[in-house]
Amino acid sequence: DGGITQSPKYLFRKEGQNVTLSCEQNLNHDAMYWYRQDPGQGLRLIYYSQIVNDFQKGDIAEGYSVSREKKESFPLTVTSAQKNPTAFYLCASSRTMNTEAFFGQGTRLTVV
Amino acid sequence: QQQVKQSPQSLIVQKGGIPIINCAYENTAFDYFPWYQQFPGKGPALLIAIRPDVSEKKEGRFTISFNKSAKQFSLHIMDSQPGDSATYFCAASSVGAGNMLTFGGGTRLMVKP
Numbered sequence: 719d720g721g722i723t724q725s726p727k728y729l730f731r732k733e734g735q736n737v738t739l740s741c742e743q744n745l746n747h748d749a750m751y752w753y754r755q756d757p758g759q760g761l762r763l764i765y766y767s768q769i770v771n772d773f774q775k776g777d778i779a780e781g782y783s784v785s786r787e788k789k790e791s792f793p794l795t796v797t798s799a800q801k802n803p804t805a806f807y808l809c810a811s812s813r814t815m816n817t818e819a820f821f822g823q824g825t826r827l828t829v830v
Numbered sequence: 831q832q833q834v835k836q837s838p839q840s841l842i843v844q845k846g847g848i849p850i851i852n853c854a855y856e857n858t859a860f861d862y863f864p865w866y867q868q869f870p871g872k873g874p875a876l877l878i879a880i881r882p883d884v885s886e887k888k889e890g891r892f893t894i895s896f897n898k899s900a901k902q903f904s905l906h907i908m909d910s911q912p913g914d915s916a917t918y919f920c921a922a923s924s925v926g927a928g929n930m931l932t933f934g935g936g937t938r939l940m941v942k943p
Binding site: 722724725749758759760761766805806808810812815816817818819820822823824826 | 835856862864866871872874875876879910919921923924930931934935936937
């Protein structure tokens with residue numbers, strides 16, 4: 719099955735710890751994205767990547783980091799510098815930057 | 831800044847009603863307008879999309895109306911069902927200019943039995 723896989727589905731982190739969220743796609747898409755969604759809110763763009771080894775900051779990149787070493791993988795690290803990391807994180811990919819985006823099922827991160 | 835403004839933020843209708851969700855955009859270069867449906871705890875999924883060369887597109891009970899001169903587009907859900915209760919996002923992008931997909935703020939729809 720082609721699609722986007724995010725793991726884990728639920729993640730708990732202690733304050734002060736870094737944590738990495740996984741995102742893998744087998745759609746052969748060039749572009750990948752990370753969004754943050756807070757309860758009852760819209761999608762806010764954290765980082766995006768148009769091609770391998772290249773990525774750009776989105777609207778709320780502070781406290782986050784990404785890498786794009788492989789076309790199919792775009793992991794997101796939530797660092798201890800992110801002041802309010804508890805949220806639902808969504809990864810997406812698209813063939814190009816401006817075409818239909820396909821989303822993963824999300825990772826719910828809770829800081830305890 | 832490119833923006834897509836979506837309204838209302840929340841909407842409650844009775845079963846069989848026709849909820850209407852509206853979006854307005856500023857960038858006249860936008861030429862692709864998709865709608866996404868998101869159920870709680872899930873990722874958004876593409877519902878229906880329209881290009882500006884048509885004024886209306888129907889897929890099942892879902893219809894997009896597009897008004898290029900007003901820079902507005904809307905989603906209508908005919909004969910709404912409780913299973914349609916979800917959050918709906920509009921979005922826009924411009925294929926030619928290479929602008930990435932920009933999302934509206936979302937509308938939480940509840941369809942009462």
